[in-house]
Amino acid sequence: MRDNIIAVSYLAAGVLFILALRWLSSPRTARRGVQAGEVGMLIAVIATLLRSEIVSYEWILVGLFIGSAIGVPMAVFMPMTAMPQRTALSHAFGALAASMVGISEFYLHTPRIDHFTMGALGFEVLLGSLTFTGSLMAFGKLQGILPGRPIVYRGQNVMNLSLLAVAVGLAVYLVVDPSVSALFPIVVVLALVFGVLLIIPIGGADMPTVISLLNSYAGLSGAAMGFVLNNKVLIIAGALDGASGFLLSVIMSRAMNRSFRNIMFGAFGQVQISAAGEAVDERPVRSGSAEEAAMVLETARLVIIVPGYGMAVAQAQHKVRELSDLLTRRGTEVKFAIHPVAGRMPGHMNVLLAEADVPYDQLIEMDEINSDFPRADVAIVIGANDVTNPAARHSQGSPIYGMPILEVDKAQSVMVIKRSMAPGFAGIENELYHEDKTMMLFGDAKAVVGGLVHELSQTGVAV
Amino acid sequence: MRDNIIAVSYLAAGVLFILALRWLSSPRTARRGVQAGEVGMLIAVIATLLRSEIVSYEWILVGLFIGSAIGVPMAVFMPMTAMPQRTALSHAFGALAASMVGISEFYLHTPRIDHFTMGALGFEVLLGSLTFTGSLMAFGKLQGILPGRPIVYRGQNVMNLSLLAVAVGLAVYLVVDPSVSALFPIVVVLALVFGVLLIIPIGGADMPTVISLLNSYAGLSGAAMGFVLNNKVLIIAGALDGASGFLLSVIMSRAMNRSFRNIMFGAFGQVQISAAGEAVDERPVRSGSAEEAAMVLETARLVIIVPGYGMAVAQAQHKVRELSDLLTRRGTEVKFAIHPVAGRMPGHMNVLLAEADVPYDQLIEMDEINSDFPRADVAIVIGANDVTNPAARHSQGSPIYGMPILEVDKAQSVMVIKRSMAPGFAGIENELYHEDKTMMLFGDAKAVVGGLVHELSQTGVAV
Amino acid sequence: MTISNLEIGLYIFVLSAFLGFEVIRRVPQLLHTPLMSMTNAISGIALVGSLLIAGAHRTTLSTVLGTLAVIASTINVVSGFMITDRMLRMFKRRDERKE
Amino acid sequence: MTISNLEIGLYIFVLSAFLGFEVIRRVPQLLHTPLMSMTNAISGIALVGSLLIAGAHRTTLSTVLGTLAVIASTINVVSGFMITDRMLRMFKRRDERKE
Ligand SMILES: NC(=O)c1ccc[n+]([C@@H]2O[C@H](COP(=O)([O-])OP(=O)(O)OC[C@H]3O[C@@H](n4cnc5c(N)ncnc54)[C@H](OP(=O)(O)O)[C@@H]3O)[C@@H](O)[C@H]2O)c1
Numbered sequence A, B: 001m002r003d004n005i006i007a008v009s010y011l012a013a014g015v016l017f018i019l020a021l022r023w024l025s026s027p028r029t030a031r032r033g034v035q036a037g038e039v040g041m042l043i044a045v046i047a048t049l050l051r052s053e054i055v056s057y058e059w060i061l062v063g064l065f066i067g068s069a070i071g072v073p074m075a076v077f078m079p080m081t082a083m084p085q086r087t088a089l090s091h092a093f094g095a096l097a098a099s100m101v102g103i104s105e106f107y108l109h110t111p112r113i114d115h116f117t118m119g120a121l122g123f124e125v126l127l128g129s130l131t132f133t134g135s136l137m138a139f140g141k142l143q144g145i146l147p148g149r150p151i152v153y154r155g156q157n158v159m160n161l162s163l164l165a166v167a168v169g170l171a172v173y174l175v176v177d178p179s180v181s182a183l184f185p186i187v188v189v190l191a192l193v194f195g196v197l198l199i200i201p202i203g204g205a206d207m208p209t210v211i212s213l214l215n216s217y218a219g220l221s222g223a224a225m226g227f228v229l230n231n232k233v234l235i236i237a238g239a240l241d242g243a244s245g246f247l248l249s250v251i252m253s254r255a256m257n258r259s260f261r262n263i264m265f266g267a268f269g270q271v272q273i274s275a276a277g278e279a280v281d282e283r284p285v286r287s288g289s290a291e292e293a294a295m296v297l298e299t300a301r302l303v304i305i306v307p308g309y310g311m312a313v314a315q316a317q318h319k320v321r322e323l324s325d326l327l328t329r330r331g332t333e334v335k336f337a338i339h340p341v342a343g344r345m346p347g348h349m350n351v352l353l354a355e356a357d358v359p360y361d362q363l364i365e366m367d368e369i370n371s372d373f374p375r376a377d378v379a380i381v382i383g384a385n386d387v388t389n390p391a392a393r394h395s396q397g398s399p400i401y402g403m404p405i406l407e408v409d410k411a412q413s414v415m416v417i418k419r420s421m422a423p424g425f426a427g428i429e430n431e432l433y434h435e436d437k438t439m440m441l442f443g444d445a446k447a448v449v450g451g452l453v454h455e456l457s458q459t460g461v462a463v
Numbered sequence C, D: 001m002t003i004s005n006l007e008i009g010l011y012i013f014v015l016s017a018f019l020g021f022e023v024i025r026r027v028p029q030l031l032h033t034p035l036m037s038m039t040n041a042i043s044g045i046a047l048v049g050s051l052l053i054a055g056a057h058r059t060t061l062s063t064v065l066g067t068l069a070v071i072a073s074t075i076n077v078v079s080g081f082m083i084t085d086r087m088l089r090m091f092k093r094r095d096e097r098k099e
């Protein structure tokens, strides 16, 4: 009887997880999704605690307590700008749990492990261990603890691949003959080392795609744990996780116009960008002041704001919202143009602007907003660069050629807020800055937008 | 080894069925979907034939041969207008197979059947048998073998429900004590009778919704067979089928503005429509000739054609396409407005017009086309009635109040082709016919449209 | 059937039903009639169960019923797929029409 | 693990992965960041496996590793759901903003 209740509870938990993701398909139902997920997790945990295998609760309570003591403050105090790091850390924890469980299972049952279990165990521990160190490295790079630039040396790919091949080979050997338990720790160590080496050659800016891939790996290793423990809700959750990470990395790679293979093999062969070959645009750049800009804005009817990574760096989202409110109050229509890979994480701009209280129906996706630019009197580019670069449309040699962009250059006039003429993530020049209709407003995004707000609120509403 | 191949084959078949339905999401990939389904079925059949339970192939070959001998001609010669009947017949066959298998299983294992198997068996045979006779009745009504009108008598619902209750009660008794095998045939007979009684009170026009529901029942009974035989691909296919039938009946009920409960319980409490209470519209009706109509069409720039059940009855789709081609050649833009429940089956109009070679990008769904009506010079309503009735918008007492309609009355002028002033499926008057801008073209749809084509091709192109 | 078979069956049923809903709600109105005949064809998978009964040759009753079931499901499979394909071949876009 | 467990696991994995794709491709860009933290939270289901190891009290090694695993997954569960909710609370429509 108790077993039946447990089986039904796990099924219910699986269904609730699916509903949780389904309800994320609209902001209206999304919070209900969180509740569904929470209830599902609660049910699964209670059902597990009822199981006869569990004989003592002391260490469980210790674990739950310490975990909550770390998790709650993390959730409450984490600034929204630190989301990419947090995500990396979370994959590290998930992978850690999977490999700890895998290692325990191995030593509990060795040498009487059947081939299938050993296969699933090998998969779980290999993926879990490499995802653990890989995610920690990614966290370090994003958090700035480790140097963000890629570390590359000759023969790197060959070395990494051989290391992986050895680890996989030993794991396969273990599957064939599970009694050679001395091999097991070697596999674990090799996988841990491989995780580190995998991330070393990848630049900090390429991390988001890698993180999504690691998400998918962590999910798969969780699913493998489900096979080992013969637990179906683990398989369901692992598969959902794996699918999500995989889809997000595909979406990112498409929006960045990177090949799918490039993504599948994660780090290997990271694109080397050489800005050198390119001809330098010699047209002059027109720099303006907040005063001039405010004068143009005063008479605009439609203004489109294009936020990018720089807005996140400068934490300028609140000032941007003030600017938008001010313009709206003056009767100007304001829209936000959100490029799918603006920022450094899928949905980055949306979260920041939501945090600053910008209503989400004002955030318009690329495909929809592009037809509005010709109607716009002013497009204000705030810390965005690559996602507005017209080179993507016509310059065949450019690393971003073919990437869909926000067609800012179709607007009547353009204002660009950034600190210098430095390139963005892709490391290439942006001809937009040299166009006649463009006015550059150099400076930190928060300061410049603050200046605009100040100027605009000086002049009365009735202009 | 063989068992493993069989297990993998069944999984592959299940995946292919899912892909088959997924690829139906676009007309470009739909035929690939059919191929996926066919391959999946082939794999499943071959895997089954490899199983050790099968000791002789003679009766199998006989069955496959007879089945193909019936199925192929049915597929080749079936006119598209007979699709509703064919669907009903097909559910009958599916349900027949499920209950035959269930009955065999029962007699092969009685009296040593465990409770779970008996539960699944009871479900399979109950649902299978009632779906079998129910679908046959639906077929008879749609084909015109049985009288289409509902047969109602006092206490009908009470009687049907008690019959069902007795059948279910006996089945539950069998689950509790599977050794009382004498009860089993009684359950089967009661279920067969219930299937007949279920359909008797339902009018022919209400059949499509009922058929979808029967589809869902047949799917569920197939899934139950999967539980009995412990065969996972049966469960997958049954669940897909059940979901599809259920969703289609929900879509139909929504578009017809019938309550969901009304659908869930199928026949019970079929809405009694009384057209009597309504005030008769006393405004005159303007009847026109093909000549007059052709004159109006000659100068039109945008014409929207609104097909309905009458086009199917008259088999007028080819003539309609001729009309559309003729108008297009004269420089008139022609669109087709497709209401989700126009006709007598979901997607009915689409199939008929596709048969007549109308490209599917000219067939516009309701939500999209409604904004075009005010721009249309002429809306030609061909055998449609309820789906154009403005009473749905304002007349609170009307049985179709609240149902979304095609806003034909917003067009500059309206032509209605039907044989008489008789009402359509819902049995209510249509005030559209009394409006000033409406011209009635009485007659069979095929003849009237043919007349329009004739008139239009008389006058030269350069008008 | 053991209770664990029941459990497994339930998992597969629930997941497939969910998947069915997600997949089928994306089928456009345009293709609802082919959808109906496609699910008819897929429901012919009852053939699997029917073959097992008809080929096991255990009692006369089961062989007769099994053969009947094979006939019924074969009709569904054959006519279902063929009609669906016949219908889908008719759906053409404007630019495909003049071939 | 028997081969039939493997088979069952594969069925569940394949169906869930499919379902995951269908469900997640319908999540709008707007919510991609909450989606990431939601899947983090769900991946905390590794807690189930961790509890089984930590609570079984079989060897010291397994209890230590199990407790570590419980800590790691609890962090994911707790912070994952809380952060997702915190983020989603920030998403407001124009008409909800002035409350
Ligand atoms: N979103 C994702 O999921 C994702 C994932 C991986 C990669 N990427 C890549 O990231 C890029 C995103 O494009 P993007 O246009 O958002 O950013 P970007 O091309 O990286 O450009 C950001 C710009 O912001 C400026 N900036 C930095 N800090 C600033 C500050 N404090 N104040 C004002 N300006 C500041 C920088 O110029 P200055 O230094 O002159 O100020 C820089 O040119 C794309 O190339 C995309 O492929 C995105």
Ligand SMILES: NC(=O)c1ccc[n+]([C@@H]2O[C@H](COP(=O)([O-])OP(=O)(O)OC[C@H]3O[C@@H](n4cnc5c(N)ncnc54)[C@H](OP(=O)(O)O)[C@@H]3O)[C@@H](O)[C@H]2O)c1
Residues within 6 Å of the ligand: B205, B206, B207, B208, B209, B252, B255, B256, B307, B308, B309, B310, B311, B313, B314, B340, B341, B342, B343, B344, B345, B346, B347, B348, B382, B383, B384, B385, B386, B387, B388, B417, B418, B419, B420, B421, B422, B423, B424, B425, B426, B443, B444, B445, B446
């Ligand atoms: N599509 C579905 O899935 C489905 C399912 C169940 C129910 N329904 C219901 O069916 C109705 C469909 O609406 P609808 O507008 O398509 O049809 P309708 O309201 O049933 O009207 C059809 C009209 O066609 C005319 N007609 C019949 N034979 C004709 C012929 N040979 N030549 C010319 N005209 C002919 C009839 O008028 P005359 O007799 O005067 O010619 C009748 O008024 C809705 O009420 C819907 O709720 C649909």
